Amino acid sequence: MISGNQIKFIRSLTRKKVRDEMGLFIAEGSTLVEDLLQSTFIFDHLYAVKDWLDVYAPVLQEKRIRHTEISQSQLERISQQVTPNKALAVLRKPDWKFNPDALSDKLSIALDTISDPGNMGTIIRVADWFGIQTILCTYDTTDCFSSKVVQASMGSIARVNIHCLDLKSVLSSLKIQLPVYGAVLNGKNVFSEKLTSHGIILIGNESQGISPGIRDCITHPLTIPSFAPETSHAESLNASVATAILAAEFRRQHTR
């Protein structure tokens, strides 16, 4: 049984301010919740319909996760999905600690104000796929704990550390020890450059690109060449697509 106040509280978590104050966020759907049950994320409370709880009750018991059985219509009231799917979890935001020294031999991603939640979620999923453990982002980047980002990340949010910070000053100090590869329109062809196995892939905002102050931190400007130069063609690639192509190329050059 879920109370009116609980419903109101869960719905209030759609607001970033409330998520930040409470240190909580929401993940929905049978597959995603199941995926997060395997993660280190801490469940504050789980709401699910009977047939889902019938299956997962032993796991919830073992992990001592507080849970409440709700009806389909109650799920619809607390869900932000078009088709609510059996379970909704309220989770504690992880306490990701930023340690710049840990980046020195790794490939990481930095985002200068990605604003589309779908892109953000996809970038988290790309990072996870390519074994990239850290994403740095500006304070103005879309909140990675919003419903759309969490859902688009498909559980990858539990396997990638995301740090919102003063990106300009962090990159300024990182670039002394690490190459900062910026995705720009007039950089060097990523496919003919010899890339290092470690460094930062820096991606700019969907419409503005990398802002001037942060652009100064780039040590290696890179471009994904268009292969239709003779005709008119797209002006740019989607931010998550650019991230994916660059990450893939870094990994391709350093694996056999």
Next chain:
Amino acid sequence: MISGNQIKFIRSLTRKKVRDEMGLFIAEGSTLVEDLLQSTFIFDHLYAVKDWLDVYAPVLQEKRIRHTEISQSQLERISQQVTPNKALAVLRKPDWKFNPDALSDKLSIALDTISDPGNMGTIIRVADWFGIQTILCTYDTTDCFSSKVVQASMGSIARVNIHCLDLKSVLSSLKIQLPVYGAVLNGKNVFSEKLTSHGIILIGNESQGISPGIRDCITHPLTIPSFAPETSHAESLNASVATAILAAEFRRQHTR
């Protein structure tokens, strides 16, 4: 001045059935409309606010495009965007003719039921960027003339031909002369395969992958390797991201 009936008509174009019957679709926003003015697409009618028309009136005159000045509040009534931006065009759906013989020396994309409009728009933009002129798709693929696809394609929809057809039978006959590279989970590593410069990149549905019938048409199963095999990681890549990485690798191998 725009009439109540015109507003009703424009709003009816949000429905695929109406778009198909009328052979029309909508594109919105100053940048996109300007981009499409350079394309071969035929404008049925253009609605825009005064300051936009002041700038573009000569172009509209030259191209003999019917247009109507509307107020900001009228634009808000006909727009499907959260922040309507100056202009809305009603365009004629292009008459793309499918010629299988034209694919023989080219790289093309085939989509087995992509259902997310954002993915579809991004894939069109990726195709345009990499000089891929043809996308084949199943009848069940999300309509490429829906507002979300058109907006996400960022004008690339005017430079890529999209054919909805019986994909299984078309690929069955194409595979006799062309390699069909299917993106699957247990294929060969795309980065260690020698890829041909021409062929079909086949991408499956976001959750179901490539359907069994169409899977039989694959001549070369390909996989984008994950570089985090030792830890748990994402189960798959987003469909548009997978398309982009594969298209980039085909082009990389065949350009110097």
